[in-house]
Amino acid sequence: MVTPAPASTGFSETAQARVDSWTWAVRLFKTRSAAATACRAGHVRVNGVPVKPAHTLKPGDEIRVRVNGLERIVIVERLITKRVGAAVVSQVLIDKSPPPPDPGLVAALPRRDRGSGRPTKRERRETDRLLGRAED
CATH class of the missing domain: 3.10.290.10 (RNA-binding S4 domain)
Incomplete structure (x- = not known):
């Protein structure tokens, strides 16, 4: 068998x-x-x-x-x-x-080309406003 x-x-x-x-x-x-x-x-x-x-x-x-x-x-x-x-x-x-980050949040974050240097003062303010940081 x-x-x-x-x-x-x-x-x-x-x-x-x-x-x-x-x-x-x-x-x-x-x-x-x-x-x-x-x-x-x-x-x-x-x-x-x-x-x-x-x-x-x-x-x-x-x-x-x-x-x-x-x-x-x-x-x-x-x-x-x-x-x-x-x-x-x-x-x-x-x-x-x-869990992966929310796609809406990722799309809303500003992007810079790699190697394009430091952000300008205006770009820093926009980033702070977007992330909800208080302006001093």
């Missing part, structure tokens, strides 16, 4: 996982090389400490990732190295990220 194979859970669990591999597997980054580059640039912190791509994770670690100007905070529940579907990600991590 042949016994049926156990149902696949969608991911393979391992004893160790590198931080760049794990962040890629849970879809925080599009590619593993992008995850490794972010680690080298200091945009990935594990338990408050910037780490290299080869840092090994353990369940319970808090990972803070800076992606596209937003900070993602996740807690490792399970270690995986293979990329999984978006539905399975919720079983692997706990997302403690703050």
